Structures are given as C-alpha cells and as structure tokens.
Amino acid sequence: MSIADIRKDYQQASLSETDVTNDPIQQFGTWFEQALNADVAEANAMSLATVNANGRPSSRIVLIKEFDQRGFCWFTNYDSAKGNDLAQNPYGALLFFWTALERQVRIEGRIEKITAQENDAYFHSRPLGSRQGAHASHQSQPIPNREALEQQLAAVIEKFGDQPPRPEHWGGYRLVPERIEFWQGRSSRLHDRIVYTRDADNSWTITRLQP
Incomplete structure (x- = not known):
C-alpha cells in the first residue's frame, strides 16, 4: 500500500452549534474529560x-498541566529552544489530537510566564527524578554522549541529594487563548469545525467553519 492510499473514514460522532457551550474553556473541559474516560493514550x-x-x-x-479561564499551562526549561522562541515572539499554538474519538482541538494565543509561586508549587509536586533532571539537563544544548548527561545528573544528586530546589531557568507558561477550534471528524472528509474567537470585551463569538 502506498502512503497516498492510507486513509480512515471518520464516523463516530458529529458536532453542531447546539452541541457546544457558550464557554470554550468549559467545552474543552468536557472533551478532555471524555478523552480521559475513553482511555485515550x-x-x-x-x-x-x-x-x-x-x-x-x-x-x-x-504535556498540559492545568487549564482554567486564564488559559492553558505547561512547564519547561526557559532556556530551551521553545523558551528562546517565546522570548522573541510570545505567541503560539496548541494542538490536541485524540484519535480514538476522531477529534482535534486547536488553540491559539499569547503566551506568558506564570508566577514563581505557581512554579514552586508544581515543581515540588514532581517525582524526585524529574526534579533532579530539571537541574541536570541544559535542554536543547548539544552534549557529546549519554554518559555526559548521566555525569551531570550524578553531580546534581551529589550536590542537592533528595531536596533539589527549583532552578531559576525552569517554570511554567500559560497560553491565553484568542481562538479555540473544536474539530470532529466526519465521513468523506466533511468534518465539523466549530471555532470560538475572543472579542474585545472578552466574550466569545462562535462560528462554524467549512471543512
């Protein structure tokens, strides 16, 4: 079979304007819970x-770690490639693809750093190995081999033991959404697409898009 012949006809569900709430964050929460309940990997x-x-x-x-009316959060190394991108251009896009439910969610908006207090709270909730790894890895920087990374980790363990503090270069970002699209796969590629666009008064306009 050639790559061009690989296809799947989506037939599980539909999505109409009457199916969604007026609040896209609430709608995302509904879909996210359904993805968890469906054991989506x-x-x-x-x-x-x-x-x-x-x-x-x-x-x-x-990995998303929190979402609420303020936006969608994840954590990373601020000195990583993505961190450097965001320091130069603080806009981005998120994409969830839940294949088992034949669904996508696309989210676009401005990205900002979250507070030090929020960073500390999440960092200290992480497994010990993850906290040590945040110190050991200079994310996105070249390294000669795996052994060098393991030596860096050993040095961190020797220095901090099982109480590593949060590194200054590690923390969270929040995407403040300006546009959120809910995509439901349909047969013959005639997919359902419902998009929310944030207005100047922070209300949302709901529009159906052609597939």
Missing part, C-alpha cells in the same frame, strides 16, 4: 508550535 499531550524572531516555526509535544 496521553490525552494530556499537546503539540506546541512557536515561531522565532526570523519567522521560523517549530513544534514539539508537551
């Missing part, structure tokens, strides 16, 4: 797309 995984000062895009998978 890595339902909390999302693609994060950023653009640097030269207009070059890049994307990678990160």
Whole structure:
C-alpha cells in the first residue's frame, strides 16, 4: 500500500452549534474529560508550535498541566529552544489530537510566564527524578554522549541529594487563548469545525467553519 492510499473514514460522532457551550474553556473541559474516560493514550499531550524572531516555526509535544479561564499551562526549561522562541515572539499554538474519538482541538494565543509561586508549587509536586533532571539537563544544548548527561545528573544528586530546589531557568507558561477550534471528524472528509474567537470585551463569538 502506498502512503497516498492510507486513509480512515471518520464516523463516530458529529458536532453542531447546539452541541457546544457558550464557554470554550468549559467545552474543552468536557472533551478532555471524555478523552480521559475513553482511555485515550496521553490525552494530556499537546503539540506546541512557536515561531522565532526570523519567522521560523517549530513544534514539539508537551504535556498540559492545568487549564482554567486564564488559559492553558505547561512547564519547561526557559532556556530551551521553545523558551528562546517565546522570548522573541510570545505567541503560539496548541494542538490536541485524540484519535480514538476522531477529534482535534486547536488553540491559539499569547503566551506568558506564570508566577514563581505557581512554579514552586508544581515543581515540588514532581517525582524526585524529574526534579533532579530539571537541574541536570541544559535542554536543547548539544552534549557529546549519554554518559555526559548521566555525569551531570550524578553531580546534581551529589550536590542537592533528595531536596533539589527549583532552578531559576525552569517554570511554567500559560497560553491565553484568542481562538479555540473544536474539530470532529466526519465521513468523506466533511468534518465539523466549530471555532470560538475572543472579542474585545472578552466574550466569545462562535462560528462554524467549512471543512
């Protein structure tokens, strides 16, 4: 079979304007809970797309750790490639793809750092190995081999033991949504697409898009 012949006809569900709430965060919460209840693998995984000062895009998978009316949060190394992109261009896009439910959610908006208090609270809730790893890895920087990384980790363990503090270069970001699209796969590629766009008064306009 050629790559061009690989396809799936989506037939599980539909999505209409009457199916969604007036609040896209509430609607996301409903879909996210349904993804968890359906045992979707890595339902909390999302693609994060950023653009640097030269207009070059890049994307990678990160894990959502919180969402509420303020936006969608994840944690990372501020000195990483994505951190450098966001320092130059504080806008990005998130994408959830829940294949088992034939659904996507696309989220676009401005990205900001969260508070030190929020960072500390989450950092100290992480497993010990993850806290040590945040010190050991200079994310996105070259390293000669795996052994060098393990030596860096050993040095961190020797220095901090089982009480590593949160590194200054590690913390969370929040995407403040300006646009959220809910996509439900349908037969013959005639998918349902409902998009929320934030207005100047922070209300939301709901629009159906053609597939």
